[in-house]
Amino acid sequence: MENSVHLHYDVDGDDFTRAGEASSDVKHKLKKLNVPADAIRRIAIAMYEGEINMVVHANGGVIDVYIYADKLTMILNDVGPGIQDVSLAIQEGWSTASPEVRELGFGAGMGLPNMKRSSDEMNIETEVGVGTKITMTVYY
Amino acid sequence: MKTSTQFYHSVYLDPKYCEGCINCIKRCPTRALRVRNGMARVISQYCIDCGECIRHCPHNAKKTRRKGLETLDQFKYKVALPPPELYSQFNNVRDTNLILTALKRIGFDDVFEVSGAAELVSEETRKYVKNNKDKWPIISTHCPSVTRLIRVRFPSLVEHLLPVRSPQDVAAELARQKAVRETGLPSEDIGIFFISPCPSKIANVVDPIGLEESQIDVGLAIKDIYPKLLAALKELDEDEVEDLAISGRIGVGWGISGGESAGLFTFDYLASDGIENVINVLEDLEDEKISNQLKFIEPTACSGGCVGGTLNVENPYIATSKNHYINKDMPISVACEEDYEADYKLDFAWETPIEYIPVYQLSESITESMAKMLEREEILEDLPKLDCGSCGAPTCKTFAEDVVRGFAKKKDCIYLMRNEYKELLKRSQLLNKKKAEDREKKIEEEKKEEQKLLAGQKLMKLKMPEE
Numbered sequence: 197m198e199n200s201v202h203l204h205y206d207v208d209g210d211d212f213t214r215a216g217e218a219s220s221d222v223k224h225k226l227k228k229l230n231v232p233a234d235a236i237r238r239i240a241i242a243m244y245e246g247e248i249n250m251v252v253h254a255n256g257g258v259i260d261v262y263i264y265a266d267k268l269t270m271i272l273n274d275v276g277p278g279i280q281d282v283s284l285a286i287q288e289g290w291s292t293a294s295p296e297v298r299e300l301g302f303g304a305g306m307g308l309p310n311m312k313r314s315s316d317e318m319n320i321e322t323e324v325g326v327g328t329k330i331t332m333t334v335y336y
Numbered sequence: 337m338k339t340s341t342q343f344y345h346s347v348y349l350d351p352k353y354c355e356g357c358i359n360c361i362k363r364c365p366t367r368a369l370r371v372r373n374g375m376a377r378v379i380s381q382y383c384i385d386c387g388e389c390i391r392h393c394p395h396n397a398k399k400t401r402r403k404g405l406e407t408l409d410q411f412k413y414k415v416a417l418p419p420p421e422l423y424s425q426f427n428n429v430r431d432t433n434l435i436l437t438a439l440k441r442i443g444f445d446d447v448f449e450v451s452g453a454a455e456l457v458s459e460e461t462r463k464y465v466k467n468n469k470d471k472w473p474i475i476s477t478h479c480p481s482v483t484r485l486i487r488v489r490f491p492s493l494v495e496h497l498l499p500v501r502s503p504q505d506v507a508a509e510l511a512r513q514k515a516v517r518e519t520g521l522p523s524e525d526i527g528i529f530f531i532s533p534c535p536s537k538i539a540n541v542v543d544p545i546g547l548e549e550s551q552i553d554v555g556l557a558i559k560d561i562y563p564k565l566l567a568a569l570k571e572l573d574e575d576e577v578e579d580l581a582i583s584g585r586i587g588v589g590w591g592i593s594g595g596e597s598a599g600l601f602t603f604d605y606l607a608s609d610g611i612e613n614v615i616n617v618l619e620d621l622e623d624e625k626i627s628n629q630l631k632f633i634e635p636t637a638c639s640g641g642c643v644g645g646t647l648n649v650e651n652p653y654i655a656t657s658k659n660h661y662i663n664k665d666m667p668i669s670v671a672c673e674e675d676y677e678a679d680y681k682l683d684f685a686w687e688t689p690i691e692y693i694p695v696y697q698l699s700e701s702i703t704e705s706m707a708k709m710l711e712r713e714e715i716l717e718d719l720p721k722l723d724c725g726s727c728g729a730p731t732c733k734t735f736a737e738d739v740v741r742g743f744a745k746k747k748d749c750i751y752l753m754r755n756e757y758k759e760l761l762k763r764s765q766l767l768n769k770k771k772a773e774d775r776e777k778k779i780e781e782e783k784k785e786e787q788k789l790l791a792g793q794k795l796m797k798l799k800m801p802e803e
Binding site for chain 2: 199200201216219220223225227228229230231233234236237240241244263265
């Protein structure tokens, strides 16, 4: 990889109150690099939503972030249940979150739509029973 | 002229008392403090004058730069701006006019309640919140430390800031207009004195948020005028008390956390006090984890609100209960009942907008910053991660960053230095060991040579007949 900063995060699937730590860490680092404020906001949202999904649905996973001079690419990888129907999942309001999680205000069904809205490129590779890999790029 | 990162600070160190310990560097919420050469030093662009270091310095080395009552003599006509926190410093205050009259006894010609201006600001804020739904939640800019924190650290929240002048700035402007009108004196002969609960608002007099210049001439400390005021209060007879109050529950409520929000007549608000709590709220807000059904956020750097500022006398929680006591029989709002527009030229908007100042960037360009970040991670790997503070930085991570920013050298880390010393010791021991081994070897060889020689001589003797 040419001049880039690579960050790796292991996302703990057991403690959902810690979900968001990885995206928060990335956000802090981006403020030290000269990434424009709006790009930081979009990256933080896209990554946070992906991270929460990973904890809520897939019992954790790994996130690799590659920061370049003109863009940031994040790869979210899990060995969770996979997404049955991506076209449904990406619809606003559609959610498969458990009742406990919905009680807490999550599961509004806006995760994937928010990720798509916030990133410039998004690619979902998924297989039921195997896992999910989401790649997102934000340009700045 | 102000340069963007030349922030004025009222918090300063008195070197006579500084012991070079690590208490302040550990407690600073923006990691602005370092210990160098046995003395605490501040990184100016990170400091927000929140006063945490003042609270936690066990040697009272951290102080607030300020002037005292001697400055009254510099002006012909002196007006005091008492903040609502002032009333909570005293016991059994049923009528704030007592304190306002006592102020006139200690050298002021007139008083203008900051809480009066606060009610006008509340009215203006209600309008702004109603007309700017796309900017919800709106963030209060009453606490200068919070606003200063946002402008360097939370770029995406800058547009949410309430672009309305603070009550003390509005009060100063109105008090000045009133004094000029009533005395006919030129403006420069009129001294407007704000009585401050904290260093941050005193710094704001020199370097005001949203204004080119402050209309406040001097920022005095509550605790500096308290003794004189108390003495004057004791001398005051009931029939001497003048009718000077211009505010009600809403205005006086501004002195405690949640008071400003109470003036908005909504429950859709969040009041957070204490700088660490404020930072958590702002982080969550930035990550859009806070519902935008919330209309208003009231963050104050001090616990309890302005009654918790370091220049107060009373404990902030006792002061809060006293604030309720003073408030309970007051009318909701007094200033809003008056027609200020008739007598004053009112202006609530900021003169200059607040802009994001990226003080945390590692370098001028993104490629350079990325290189520095990688360098930082490399350095961090060698550090013990003890966060011991011996290098003068609060954490190992901060120290690694200081090294790449050029603030420190890697050898400042005592742990690394100790390891280097151990390394040197080991090497020198090995060297000595080798020298000793070489010497022994040499001795062995010399012995062997001697024996050979002796054996040769014996042989010679045998061969040679006796003379």
